[in-house]
Structure formats: structure tokens, C-alpha cells
Amino acid sequence: MSTDKPKVATASLAGCFGCHMSILDIDDRILQLIDLVDFDKSPVDDIKEFTGRCAVGLIEGGCCNEENVRVLQDFRKHCDVLISLGECAICGGIPAMRNNVPLKECFDEAYRNGPSVHNPSGEYPSDPEIPLLLNKVYPCHEVVKMDYHLQGCPPPADTIWAALTALLTDKPVELPYELIKYD
Amino acid sequence: MMSDRITFTIDGVEVQADPGQTILQAADAAGVYIPRLCAHKELNPFGACRICTVMVNGRPQAACTTPAANGMIIENETEELTDNRRSIVEMLFVEGNHYCMYCEKSGNCELQAMAYRLSIMVPRHPYQFPDKDIDGSHPDIMIDRNRCILCARCVRASRDLDDKNVFQFVGRGKEKKVWINSEAKLSDTDMDVTDKATDICPVGAIIKKRTGYEIPIGQRAYDHKPIGSDIEEAKATAESN
Ligand code: SF4
Ligand code: SF4
Ligand code: FES
Numbered sequence: 001m002s003t004d005k006p007k008v009a010t011a012s013l014a015g016c017f018g019c020h021m022s023i024l025d026i027d028d029r030i031l032q033l034i035d036l037v038d039f040d041k042s043p044v045d046d047i048k049e050f051t052g053r054c055a056v057g058l059i060e061g062g063c064c065n066e067e068n069v070r071v072l073q074d075f076r077k078h079c080d081v082l083i084s085l086g087e088c089a090i091c092g093g094i095p096a097m098r099n100n101v102p103l104k105e106c107f108d109e110a111y112r113n114g115p116s117v118h119n120p121s122g123e124y125p126s127d128p129e130i131p132l133l134l135n136k137v138y139p140c141h142e143v144v145k146m147d148y149h150l151q152g153c154p155p156p157a158d159t160i161w162a163a164l165t166a167l168l169t170d171k172p173v174e175l176p177y178e179l180i181k182y183d
Numbered sequence: 184m185m186s187d188r189i190t191f192t193i194d195g196v197e198v199q200a201d202p203g204q205t206i207l208q209a210a211d212a213a214g215v216y217i218p219r220l221c222a223h224k225e226l227n228p229f230g231a232c233r234i235c236t237v238m239v240n241g242r243p244q245a246a247c248t249t250p251a252a253n254g255m256i257i258e259n260e261t262e263e264l265t266d267n268r269r270s271i272v273e274m275l276f277v278e279g280n281h282y283c284m285y286c287e288k289s290g291n292c293e294l295q296a297m298a299y300r301l302s303i304m305v306p307r308h309p310y311q312f313p314d315k316d317i318d319g320s321h322p323d324i325m326i327d328r329n330r331c332i333l334c335a336r337c338v339r340a341s342r343d344l345d346d347k348n349v350f351q352f353v354g355r356g357k358e359k360k361v362w363i364n365s366e367a368k369l370s371d372t373d374m375d376v377t378d379k380a381t382d383i384c385p386v387g388a389i390i391k392k393r394t395g396y397e398i399p400i401g402q403r404a405y406d407h408k409p410i411g412s413d414i415e416e417a418k419a420t421a422e423s424n
Contacts, residue, residue: 091281096310182299
């Protein structure tokens with residue numbers, strides 16, 4: 001029925017879902033958005049795999065593990081325009097605070113020495129289901145090419161709206177001063 | 184005396200200066216904003232950040248340290264200079280650890296405001312995530328070197344305005360850092376919270392304890408107006424009168 005509408009896909013990598021909350025924060029404009037686009041792979045509709053080519057991909061969070069990298073590469077493959085949404089996607093954000101702590105120390109703190117840890121065997125979790133951590137958290141554009149970056153923690157709904165409507169109507173993304181904020 | 188006045192142009196607009204004024208000072212007085220980070224009205228010019236670089240008769244010069252001279256042809260807002268400024272600001276971001284989302288200075292920070300003014304959406308240089316330290320020893324003041332941009336405002340303010348010499352740089356290149364005049368801790372210096380050096384940091388590297396997040400979002404210095412608008416508006420007001 002709606003096959004001619006462009007598709008939008010979203011993913012949350014090493015983020016807190018705050019940016020996704022901000023997508024929902026466009027309030028009733030979400031109805032206009034649904035007139036403009038169909039959502040493809042996204043936590044918003046719980047579609048797990050791409051069903052086809054997408055016009056726009058929104059990425060929240062940077063890459064902290066191998067699965068994040070795979071998802072990001074998959075998005076790059078399927079999306080015409082890929083957007084880093086928010087500080088964590090752009091600069092690693094809060095998860096990147098571990099970047100100047102050696103990985104072993106992070107593991108020890110999380111699974112051995114942390115004040116609330118009970119782990120008598122001292123083993124690190126090693127289930128094959130758990131994605132391997134990367135040596136550090138990478139901003140998305142240091143892993144694949146990103147076409148746009150929407151700043152903010154999270155980016156305000158107005159920023160997301162302005163960028164999405166511009167892109168979907170083939171207009172340049174021009175954000176006014178008040179919509180470029182790093183906090 | 185009229186004959187003492189110096190006349191030159193910035194981006195084709197005629198600007199007057201008094202003898203001894205730098206290009207930056209004359210531009211400020213004329214309502215032309217030249218972006219800057221290390222320059223400060225109360226401090227002697229230092230020339231650390233190079234954001235204020237303009238073309239003087241075709242050659243790059245720091246506007247904050249170069250005296251104005253008759254007949255200078257100065258370019259300020261060219262595509263190339265703006266991109267150079269962006270690149271410097273981007274380097275300052277990737278060479279520190281700037282987590283604006285929880286920084287006490289956010290909204291009032293001159294580095295962040297410069298990035299906003301220049302519409303920086305992402306740095307072109309890779310993030311370094313350097314290892315920097317924090318000094319929280321002083322009862323009222325904290326140093327967070329993750330955010331220091333080595334502008335030397337604190338160094339100059341403490342020495343020249345407070346008569347104290349609390350700060351100095353140590354190391355070179357990427358090891359360079361702002362240090363204090365004691366073995367290790369700010370609490371061992373004679374730094375006082377009322378010192379000029381406490382308030383003069385353009386970023387969140389020297390902050391007063393227990394004052395963070397006092398100003399609500401929406402009312403902070405650069406929430407609505409770009410850095411430099413005060414200088415530009417002074418000119419606009421003068422012209423409409
Ligand atoms: S000092 Fe400025 S740029 Fe750095 S984190 Fe704080 S607000 Fe952001
Ligand atoms: S602490 Fe602040 S004032 Fe001092 S050099 Fe660093 S950024 Fe400049
Ligand atoms: S303002 Fe001129 S070098 Fe920093």
C-alpha cells in the first residue's frame with residue numbers, strides 16, 4: 001500500500017535511548033512524519049531486519065562493541081543518507097569516558113572489584129551471545145562515512161524534525177543557531 | 184588629534200584606530216567581531232590560540248597581537264579564514280575531553296560558543312581521548328585539565344591582575360599543560376576564589392565549586408545569541424542612532 005513512501009530506519013548503538021525518546025518528542029508531528037515515510041528497521045516499530053533500501057538512517061550512540069560495528073555497517077549498506085544523532089554517535093559521549101581507562105581495568109571494575117559486584121569465581125562473562133567489547137568507544141564517523149551530524153544530548157525534537165523534513169523534501173539541511181547545541 | 188588616527192580596512196569597511204591599538208581592539212571599537220579565544224579585554228595580548236588570525240595585506244597575522252597600521256588591508260570573514268578557525272576549534276575539541284552534556288560551563292563556554300558560531304557539526308580530526316587530570320584539592324576552585332585549551336588567561340590574570348603567579352605552563356607539544364605554583368595541588372597555592380584568575384577561564388577548566396548549573400538552560404550566555412554579537416550589536420545600535 002505505502003511502497004512508494006521513502007523509508008526511515010533507526011538504531012541505538014552505545015547510547016541510552018535518549019535520542020530515540022527525542023524522536024518521539026516530535027509529538028503529534030509524528031503523524032505528519034508517518035504520512036511522509038514508512039519506518040523500516042527500528043526499535044520504534046520493532047522491525048529487526050531491513051526490508052529494503054532506506055532513504056534515511058538515524059544512528060544513536062557510538063560503537064563500543066563488535067555488534068555495534070556490524071549494525072552500523074549494515075545501516076551504511078542500506079541507507080542513502082546516514083545521520084549521527086546526538087553526542088554519543090558524534091563523539092562517543094558518556095560511554096567514551098572509558099576511553100582513557102585500559103580495557104582490563106574496565107572489566108575488573110565491572111566484574112571483580114566494583115563495590116556492588118558479587119562474583120566469587122572472578123570470571124568475566126564470556127557467553128558467545130555477548131558481543132565483544134572494542135578497545136575503546138568509536139564515534140560513528142570514525143567507523144563508516146556519516147552524511148550528517150545532529151548535535152545535542154539529546155538533539156531537540158525540533159532539530160530532528162527540521163533535518164528530517166528537509167532531507168525528505170530534497171531541501172538543504174540548514175539549522176538555525178538555536179538548534180545547534182552540544183548539551 | 185585627528186592626524187594621530189590610523190585608518191585601515193577590514194573586509195572593505197574603513198576602520199579607525201588609535202596609535203598603539205591592536206587590530207582586534209580597533210575592530211572591537213568599530214563593531215567588527217574578529218573571533219578570539221585567548222584574548223581578553225583585561226589582559227595583555229598573548230597570541231596563543233590563533234583563532235583571531237586575519238589576512239593583513241595578504242599575509243596571515245594574529246589580530247590580537249598585531250598593532251593596527253595605516254593603510255592595512257585586512258580580510259576577516261573569508262571562506263578560507265573561517266575554515267581555518269573551524270579547524271582550530273575542532274582540534275581543541277579532539278585534543279581535550281569535552282563532554283558538554285555534563286560540563287558546568289556549557290552554555291557559557293567560549294569554546295563551545297565559538298563552535299556554535301562557526302556551525303561545527305563534527306570535527307574533521309580524529310578524537311584523541313587524551314589522559315588528563317583533575318585537581319579538586321582547593322576548597323572553592325577546581326581545575327579540570329580535560330577541558331583546558333592552553334589559552335594562558337589564568338596565567339596572565341594571576342600574574343598581572345592578582346599579583347600572585349599561581350599558574351604556569353609545563354611540558355611541550357601535546358604534553359603541555361597548565362600547572363600551579365606548588366608541588367602538586369591547587370590547595371597549596373595562595374589562589375583565592377575572589378581572584379580574577381578564577382573567573383577568567385573561557386572554558387570549564389577552572390571552575391568555582393558549588394556554582395555549577397546555576398543558570399537554567401535558555402538563560403545562559405550563548406543560548407540564543409552567538410558569541411561576538413555584543414560587539415556587532417554595539418555597531419548596529421550606533422548606526423541606527
Ligand atoms: S569546556 Fe566548553 S567545550 Fe569543553 S565540555 Fe565544557 S562546555 Fe563543552
Ligand atoms: S585553565 Fe582555563 S584559563 Fe587557564 S590556560 Fe586552561 S583554558 Fe586557559
Ligand atoms: S585571540 Fe589572538 S591568538 Fe588567541
